[in-house]
Amino acid sequence: MTTILDTAIMICLAIGLIFNALGVIGILRFPDVYTRLHAETKTTTFGTIFIGLAVVIYGLAALLETGEGQYLTLSVHTIIAVVALAFTNATGAHAIARAAYRCGYKPKPAVVDRMAEANQ
Amino acid sequence: MIPFLLTAIFAFLLYLLLTAGSGNLGVWSPAELVMGAFLALIVAAIARTFLCRNHTYRMANPLRWLVLAVYAVVPFFLEMAKANLDVAYRVITGRIRPGIVRIEPGLKTDLGVLLLANSITLTPGTLTVGVDEETNDLFVHMIHVKPGAEKKPTLDATEITAWFDFPAWIRRIAE
Structure with a gap:
């Protein structure tokens, strides 16, 4: 039982770390602010969801084993943190992209820009 | 009155989520329940004009939260x-x-x-x-x-x- 749970936790942590690492590589590889936002904010959210999932699995397993309330608190707080992270991350990315666009950083390699046409 | 009640209930549910696992009454301790109700009323009194700003109570339906x-x-x-x-x-x-x-x-x-x-x-x-x-x-x-x-x-x-x-x-x- 514990080995299965440990393996599940390890897999979740590994997926989370791989996606967070890909986000960092994306910052270095992509050409302009918008494509970097894609790599940075989104892949890191996905990675962090999996790290949170690992914590939830650990907390629920410990709750079933010991029956102490603190592990339930741990799991619920982690879920709330992941939800808050997802919402603030999306809003923050939106705000950065909008601010960048209004400051005049147009998407540099771009096949189409409907927003420039709409604003004229 | 309805915005006040809705804000109070929402704040109380959020407080219950944050303090789940604190005690022996269900999963909450009595002190947390009393404190939660008290704080929810204060929060509702302050913030009632923010949550239901345009007076539509569509999101009060729990089915929508389930979806x-x-x-x-x-x-x-x-x-x-x-x-x-x-x-x-x-x-x-x-x-x-x-x-x-x-x-x-x-x-x-x-x-x-x-x-x-x-x-x-x-x-x-x-x-x-x-x-x-x-x-x-x-x-x-x-x-x-x-x-x-x-x-x-x-x-x-x-x-x-x-x-x-x-x-x-x-x-x-x-x-």
Whole structure:
């Protein structure tokens, strides 16, 4: 039982770390602010969801084993943190992209820009 | 009066979530329940004009919250996982074709537009840059515009996701 749970936790942590690492590589590889936002904010959210999932699995397993309330608190707080992270991350990315666009950083390699046409 | 009650209930439920596992009465301790009710009333007195600003109580229906939870776990999470793999592929290979497209979801409420914009932003490969305030159209920066899609003036929202129709789900939640 514990080995299965440990393996599940390890897999979740590994997926989370791989996606967070890909986000960092994306910052270095992509050409302009918008494509970097894609790599940075989104892949890191996905990675962090999996790290949170690992914590939830650990907390629920410990709750079933010991029956102490603190592990339930741990799991619920982690879920709330992941939800808050997802919402603030999306809003923050939106705000950065909008601010960048209004400051005049147009998407540099771009096949189409409907927003420039709409604003004229 | 209704905004006050709704805000109080919402704040109390949130407090219960935060303090789950604190004691022996169910999973809450009596002190936390009393304190939670007290704080919820104070918060409601201060914040009642913010939560129900335009006096629509549509979101007080628990069924809509249930649909929101299902939406977050099934269609949204699957799209997100698929798009993450796509972006991971583009990070490694560097094959990108970025551009800003205009999509026409046809949503009417502010909450619906917020949910759709956040869903699009959280799905990797698409990022909401702006909103047309009059028609509620969204300007979406895509990391890989499909060849041919850049010629159309507006895209349907289903063309930027892989399997699910986000606006239809959001209409069920927020309208």
